[in-house]
Amino acid sequence: MRAILAIAHNTFREAIRDRILYLLLVFALVMIACSRVVSVLTVGDEDKIIKDLGLATIGLFGVLTAIFVGVGLVFKEIERRTIYTIVTKPIHRHQFIVGKYLGLVLTLAVNTAVMTGGYYALLFLRGTATPRLLLAIGMSFVEFLVVTAIAVFFSSFSTPILSGIFTLSAYVLGHLSWSLLLLRDRIGEGFGASLCVWLYRILPNLERFNVKAEVVHGLALPASQLGWSTVYGLAWTSLILVAAALAFTRRDFQ
């Protein structure tokens, strides 16, 4: 456990020195601030636009951070040849992967907290801040956990560019996987329908973590839905991390 925490700590320190992280963070805060300007253009409910834009910005920039920082995690160690030093230490490879993952999750937690702070500062100024919005941000964070795991998985055996493309594709597919069930309903029984169902099962459904509309419109949001969505996210994260650890264990660094 100490080894994992040491790697996580180092990964965090390394990530917060990364310029891309600051670039994304500043851009996200600017976007959140701009939502006030955009909302002026509407006729009707300005607060709804500010809330939507803020939540979407936090979600989008969290995912971009997970992808851009995550895909280079393992590759950088190989490129700098520090991996050769690490593999000679009494550290298991799965510990290395989990440590890297936790370091990035910590970075994302700090990142999300800063974005949430900026978002709430704007909402407080307008007098429309409500703790319920934290539910949507919390579920977005569960989504970050899954996307980060996917980025680490691809990073464990591929180059940053390919890992980035694969992770981004997985993110897009994860948000579209629900449409496979719609497609199944359209094409009826048969091989195609079965294929849709199987594809749906093997892809994480990232829409399960999307409760932004429910939160903004004040719709019913059962605790069981939030609880099971979190369990679903953690289960996928664990599954992907195990696969990443397996892929990384099989790599030959000789």
Added chain:
Amino acid sequence: MKTLWAVLLLAACGLAVAGSDGKLRVLEQSRPVAHHLLYLPNGKYLKLATLGNAPLAADLIYLWSIQFYGDYQAEDRYKYVEHIYGNVVTELDPHYFDPYWIGALILSVETHDLEKALALLDKGFANNPDRWIYPYLAGWECSYAKQYDRAVSYFRQAAAVPGAPPDVARLVAGMYQKQGASQMALQEWARLARETKDANVRRIAENRSRAIKTDIDVATLRAAVERYRAARGIRPRGLAQLVAEGFLASIPTTPDGEEYHYDPATGEVSAGPARVITN
């Protein structure tokens, strides 16, 4: 020499850009302003491309639509209003109130298409059955169009939604009154006076009930007096004569239980000496 060629090449490219841009602008102006709206896909499909940010996409298209419809220079800008609000924005975010409201307003006021305005508000209510505001707005649209039957139906729907303000129920009786259906209005006001828990609404309903009952009674009495005069050639000496000679089943009393005043000289019927009520 190379620099000169580079500058000349840059100038030529700049001219080509400016020239082609000018030509394209002329071509674009010859097209109907709203033609590109046709290519905005249905929100059901657009939702797929938003990757979980459908409400934000709805906000952005709604914002764009506000700027677009606010441009009074474009003559044909109101084409496809129902597509933008009904098929795109409200499909992306079915709980977003503003597109239903503004869309219905544009459809009824600018394009004078009441049916499409009502269809949009009906969709809003179907997607948000806990919001009384949709049938309430639809009721007013029907009222402006003098379609009071439909207005009554919408206001009834609005009043039946839990949490609707008690004043909404008054509009049902109000529409019957506008329609000239006094008996229906009286029944509605009386029912409201019995059932409402709001003291202000009860006071208004009781006052309205009394006023309408008085109007109905006076009209009935005046009609009987007229029938009598037509049959006998003279006005009756008193209201009792109308009953005695079979022109009226019984003489009604005012809501306070008093008799109506009748002036045999002029044939006027009133609820009291100070107030001559006519239809």
